[in-house]
Amino acid sequence: MDGIIPLFKPAGLTSHDCVARLRKLLGTKKVGHTGTLDPAVTGVLPICINRATKVAEYMSDYNKTYEAVVSLGSSTTTEDQTGEIVDKKVIDNITSAEIEHVLNEFIGTIKQIPPMYSAVKIDGKKLYEYARAGKTVERPARTVEILSLKLLSDPSRVESGNVTFKIQVSCSKGTYVRTLAVDIGKRLGVPAHMALLVRTQSGPFKLEDTISFDELEEVVNDGRISEYVLPIEKAVSIFPSTTVSGALEQQVLNGAVLEETKSLSNLRTAVYNEQGECLAIYKPHPKRPGWVKPEKVIKI
Known part of the structure; x- marks a missing residue:
């Protein structure tokens, strides 16, 4: 069985926890x-x-869409609802028009300082390791893009x-929505944190495509799991x-260098056979x- 399972990740589990649970459920190590x-x-x-693990690196680069609840009036150590409150302020009335004006200021290319409670590495050590030791270190700003x-x-x-409100944000890889929530609060002149976050889309995979662990267990037991595994081709449809x-298909499978054509002149091109199977990802020869x-x- 090769392909992608668009999992609905529940609260309380890390991404690694989900992988471990699926390995056990599916009886395969390559997850x-x-x-x-x-x-x-x-x-x-x-x-x-x-075999779909071969395209995981491309999928990590997908643009993402989230729905988040921003909470104005308090900031936390982690920038979200799981941290300890470090600052509070009584909030006067804030209008939707004021919020929308601030939101528009963030659309486009922006700089973010990664939160201390994150997996970003500084000098070979993850930021959350410094944070748990009570240390704060200098973090270089990162450039990300807010698409909408x-x-x-x-x-x-x-x-x-x-005071809380819900936002929808589409953004590039590496964007911290909790940092965005904090920065929105700063523009409004108040402490803030992210109170809730749901990822609604990752590349071509949408919330309505997802399947929960309970549903997965049911279809595995019924022998219908293959119906819920999406093809590798969907992952590279971006x-x-x-x-x-013919012969060119076999050359591609053998890793041949090809002469550039109009259809092969992209930064990355997905090459398919006539049966609609993705054979390889090609790029310009350096x-x-x-x-x-x-x-x-x-496809090997």
Whole structure:
């Protein structure tokens, strides 16, 4: 069985926990996830099975879409609801128009400082390791892209006295939505944190495509698991493509260098056979202008 399971990651599990559970459930060792989600976060987590692990690196680079609840009035050590409160402020009325004005300022290329409670490495050590030891270290800003940022609900006051609202954000790889929530608060002049996060899309995989662990256990027991494993071709559908036939198909499978054509002139091109199977991912040859080489052969 080769392909991708678009898992609905539940709260309370790490991405590694999900992989371990799927290995046991499916009885196969070759299982890999396509981007870490914090334990408290739920939503789309595509899981690669067997040969599909070859395309996991491309899937980690997908743009992502999230729905998040921003909480104004308090900031935390972790920038989300799991941390200890470090600052509080009574919030006056904030209007949807004020929030939308601030949200628009974040659309495009922005800089983010990774949170201390993150897996980013500084001097060979993960930031959360410093944080747990009570240390704060200098973190270089990272450039990320906010493709869209929308207000999904009007601000409302909750029991804690904080004001919350929901946003939808589509962003590039490496974006910290909790840091975005904190920065939105700063633009509004108040402490803030992210109170909830759901990933609703990762590349071509959407929330409505996902399957839960309970559903997976049921279909595995019924012998219907293959119906819920999506083809590798869906994972690489983000790339321009071309189709080859006959002898050229075998050359591609053998890792041949090919002369560049219009359909092979992209940064990455997915090469298919006439049966619609992805054979390989090709890229421009670094030393031979006008030629392309396989970055990865998929169908072997």
